[in-house]
Amino acid sequence: MQPVPISDYGFLSDCRSGALVGRDGSVDWWCPDRFDSPSVFGRLLDPEGGHWRIAPVGAGTAGHRVQRSYQPDTLVLRTVHHTPEGSVAVTDALAAEPGARTHQFGMRSPAVLLRVVEGLSGRVRMAVDFRPRPEYGLIKPYLRERDDGALVVNAGPVQLVLRCAGPRLLAEHGQVRQTFEITEGQRVGFDLAYAAAYGDPPAQLEPVGTLADTVRAWQSFRAVHHYDGRYPEVVRRSATVLTGLTYARSGAVTAAATTSLPEVIGGDRNYDYRFAWLRDFAMTLRALWVAACPDESSRLFAWAARAVGQIGTDPVPVLFGLEGERDVSEHVCPNFAGYAGSRPVHVGNDAWRQRQLDVPGEVLSAVWRLRDQLGDKFDAELRELVVGLTEQVAAAWHLPDRGIWEPRDDERHYLSSKVLCWVAMDKAVRLAPRLGERADVRRWVAVRDEIRATVLREGFHDGRGAYTGVFGSPELDAAALYLPVVGFLPADDPRMRATIAAVERELGGDGGLVRRWKEEPAGFVLCSFWLVECLALAGERDRAARLFEEVAGHANDLGLFSEQIDLKTRAHLGNTPQALSHIGLIHAAWRLTDPTAD
Template sequence: MSSRIEDYGLIGDCETAALVGRDGSIDWLCWPAFDSDACFAGLLGTHRNGRWLMAPAEEVTKTSRRYWDDTLILETRFETANGAVALIDFMPPRGSASDVVRLVRGVSGRVRIMMQLVIRFGFGIDIPWVKRTEDGALLAICGQDMTVLRTPVETRGEDLTTVADFWVGEGETIPFVLTYGPSHLPVPKPINPADALQATEDFWTEWCSHCTYAGEHRDLVMRSLITLKALTYGPTGGIVAAPTTSLPEKLGGKRNWDYRFCWLRDATFTLLALMNSGYTEEASAWHNWLLRAAAGSPANMQIMYGIMGERRLLEWEAGWLPGYEGAQPVRIGNAAHAQLQLDVYGELMDAFHQSRVAKLKLDDGTWDLERAVVQHLAEVWNHPDHGIWERRGDGKHYVSSKVMTWVAFDRAIKSVEQFGFDAPVERWRVLRDEICRDVCEKGFDARQNTFVESYGSQLLDASILMLPAVGFLPASDPRVLGTIAAIEQHMMRDGFVLRHDPREISDEVQPIEGAFLACSLWLADAYVLAGELDKAQALFDRVVSVANDLGLLAEEYDSGLARQTGNFPQALTHIALINTAHNLSDARKSAEKPAMQRSK
C-alpha cells in the first residue's frame, strides 16, 4: 500500500524531482525530466512498479525527518533498539548527468540496513536488462533509458530486484549513487558523493540568501520558494504545476490528472511570488518562457504547455497501474491542453504588465504579442469556454473567465497609459466597459447578493474570489462583500474553501472532492483587501497547519480524513501561500493600501 501523500518529501535537481517516503522508499521519479516516463512508479501501483527502498532491516522505534536548513537536502532519521541511522537524500545541481545520492550515516550504535532497488522504466512496466560494468557498477538498460548504480556495498539480484544487506556503525557513511543517462551514450562518469553533498548545500544556501521576505512564517515561505524553484525546469524557466500525475483529488475517485506541465493560469501569481520575494532572475526566466510558449497566433494559444513549450500533450491511460490507493485511471498527458479557457489571455496580459511595472527586462516583441492577443480577444471574449477548472463537456460563460478578459483589456490600457505604447486605446476602453457591464448584469445574482459561477447559474465557484484581487471591483463594493459572505455560507467545509459548490450534483464534482487549498488562501486575500486582517490571518494559519512536517502541501485537503489529496507538492498552493504571506505582512505595515492589489 502506498504511503499517505503527506508522508512524502521532495528532492530534485531543477530538471526533475523524486518523492521520498517517510519509510525511506523513493516511490516516484521521472527521468531525465519532469515529463519523462517514470522509472519509479510505485506511488501509483506497488513496489513492483519501481521504487528504491533504504531502511533498517530491524524494527524501527522512531522516525523523524527534516530538510537541512534552507536546502533541498532531506534527512530521515531511523531509531532502532540497536542504534540510530540517518538517511541523507538529495539530487545535486545537474552536471553532465542526473544523479540521486543516498548517504547512509551511522548516528549511534550499529544498525543493519536493507536496500531494495526496483527499476521499471516506462511508468512501471518495462523491466531492464541488468549487468555489471568493469569497475563493478550495476548497469540497467531498457530502450532509450539507462541507469548506473555505484556503491561500495555488495549487491545481488533477487526476483528481478537488486538487493543488499549491510551494517552501518556510528560515524560511518555509506554512499549510493544512481545516475541516469541515454542508453546510446557512454556510461556516465562517477561523481564524488561528499563533494556533491557540499555542492548541493552551497547551491541552495546561496539561492536562498537572495530572499527578501522578512515577515511572519518566513520558514514556510522559504520552503515554498524552494519548492517553486525545485519545480522549475532550469533549461527553459518553465514551472510545472506538480511533479506527479494522477494523485486523486478524491481518494478512490476518477479525477486523476497529469500535472507535469506548465499552466498559463498560474502566470501572474507566480511572477508576483518571485518578484516580491527578491527572485527577479527566476521571474525573468518565467516571463521569457511565457513569451516563447505563447508565440504564434493568439487563436492557437493554449492553457498549458510542456516544459520546453511543447503543444501536443496527448492524454492516454497506463492501464497496468492500479492507481494511488486504487484511484483509476492513471492518466499520462492532459487533454485539457486543447480547451478554450479565456482566462489565460488575462493572465498573460497581467503577467506582462506586472513584469513591466517591476522593471524586468522584456523582449522587444512582447508588446507586439500583447496587441495581437487583445485584438483576438476583442473577437472572442463573449464566447463560452471551459473555465479555470477545465470542466470537460459543453462550455459556459464562466464569470471568472469573463473577468479575466476584462483584466486583459485593463492591463493593455494601463500599459499604454504608463509606457506610451501605440494602440487603439479608446476602442479597448469601450470593450473593457462593455465586459464589466456584461459581468455585472449577467454574472451577479441579486437574490443571493453574490456573483455566481456562470451566467444564469445560482451556483457559486471559488474562482470568483479573485474579483477584488485583480481590480475588477473594490473589496468594499457590496457585491464583493456579498460574494464573500455567500462563499462563507455555502462553499466552506471545516474552515476550508471548496472549489466547486457542494450544492451541485454532477458526475464531475460528486462525490465532493477535498477543499482546494489555493482557494482558501484566495479567500484570505479577499479578507485582506476588505480590511479583515484577523480573519485573513486565521484562515492562513489554518491552511499552513495542514502542511506536512517538511512544510509541503498538495492541491487539496480532505478535512474528514485529515489527509492531503491531489498532485504533490502543488505549485499553485505554494505560490498562494507565498503571496498571502506577503499580503498579510504588507497589510499589517500599511493597512491603508495592501500591496497585493494587481491592478497597478
C-alpha cells in the same frame, strides 16, 4: 498493499526532474530526464511500478520512530530512523552540477540520485530494495555487475548505473535485495545515475562530497533572495518548493511533480500536472517577485513569450511542455493500477486543446508587473504579443469556454473567465503608451467597460445573493474570490462582501479550508488562501491572519502541500507538491504584510 499517504512523501529536485521519497525510506517516483519524462520508479501509482528503499530492517514495527527535515533552504532531505538497536540517518538529494552556485543551479543537472547512510548510534542493520522499472513500469530490466562493482541497468531508452561506496551490491531477477550493518560514525554512500541509452554515459559522482556540494548549491541560491514580510519561514519554504518545480533550462515552472494523484480516492479526475500552465503564469511570477526572486521572474516571462510565439486567430493554449511544446496529447497508462486503485493514470493533458478565455489576462498581468523592466517602449515582438492577445480577447470574450477548473464537459459562461478578460483589456489600456500605433485605446476601453458591465449584470445571482460560478447559475464557486484579488471589485463592495460570506459559509469547512464547489469533498488549498486575501483586503486582518495560520498548518511535516485537503480525514489529495498551493501561501502572506500591494 496499502498506499503510502500522499502527505508522507518528501520532494527532491535538481531543477530538471523531481523525485518523491516516503517516510518509509522508499523512492517511489522519479522521472530522471525531466519532470514530464517516463518514470523509472513508479510505485506511487502501482505496487509493481518500481522503487528504491533504504531503511532499517524491521522498519515500521514497534520501537521504530522516524524524524525528518530538509537541510535549511534546500530540498535535501534528512530522515533519521530511531530503532531499539540504534539510530541512523539517510540523506537524499538529486545532485546539483558539481560546483554550481547561485543562478547556475539546475542548468546542467547530472540526473544523479544521491543517498547517504550515516550511523548515529549503536549498530543498525539496513535493508536495500532496488527495483527499477523504466518506461512507466513497462520494462523489467536486466541488471549486470561491472568489474568495479557498479550495477548497470540497460532497458529500452534508459541506462542507469548504481554504485555503492560500501557493501557490494548483488542483483538477482531484476532487483537488489540485501542487508548491511552500519555503526556509529560510519557512512555509506549510494549514487544512481541516469542517461539516455544512446547518449553519453551516466555521470560518476562521489556521493558524500557531492551531497555536501549540493547543499551548498541550494543554500547559495537561496542566499541571494530576501523576503521581508510576515511568516518568513513558511514563505521561504514555499519559495524553495517553487524553485524545485522550476525546469531550469527554460525557466518554466511545472504545476506539480506528479501525474494522476486523485482528487477523490477511487475517482477518475486524475490528470497529469507535469507541465507549465499560462493560467498559473502571472500568479507564479508574482509569487517569485514577492519572494524576491526577480531573475527567476524574468526567465519565466521569457519562457512564456517564446512558448506563445506569434499570435494568430486560434486561442493561445493554456499549457505547454517545459520547453514550450504545444502538443502534450493525453493517453492512458493501462499497466498502472493508479494510486489506491484510482484509474485512469494519464500521461499528457488534453486541456491544451480547450478554449480558456482567462489565459490572455494572466499573460498581460505578467507584462504589467514587469513593465518597468521591459522598457518605456516595447520591442516589436513584445508589442505583437500584447496587441495580439488583446485583440483575441476583444473578439472572443463573449464566447463560452471551459473555465479555470478545466471541466471536460460543455463550455459555459464562467464568471472568472469574463473577469480575466476584463483584466486583459484593462492592462492593455494601461500599457498602451508602450505599444505604439497598434494600440487602439478607444476601442479597447469600450470593450473593457462592456465586459465589466456584463459581469456586474450577469455574474451576480439575485436569488443566491452572491456572484456565482457561471452566468445565470445559482451554484457557488470559490473562483469568485478571485475578483478582489485581481482588482475587479474591492473586497468591501456590498455584493462582494456578500459573496465572500456565502463562500465562507457554504463552501468553507473546519480548519479554514474552502472547497471549489459544494459537492467537492476536499478543500482546495489555493482557494483557501484566496479567502485569506479577501479578508485582508476587506480590513479583517486579524481574522485573515488566524485563517492563514490554520490553512498553512495543513502542510505536511516538511512544509509541502498537495492540491487539496480532505475535509474529514485531513489527508492530502491531488498532485504534489502543487505549485498553486505554495503560490497561494506566498500571496496571502504578502497580502497580510501589505494589503495595498498590487
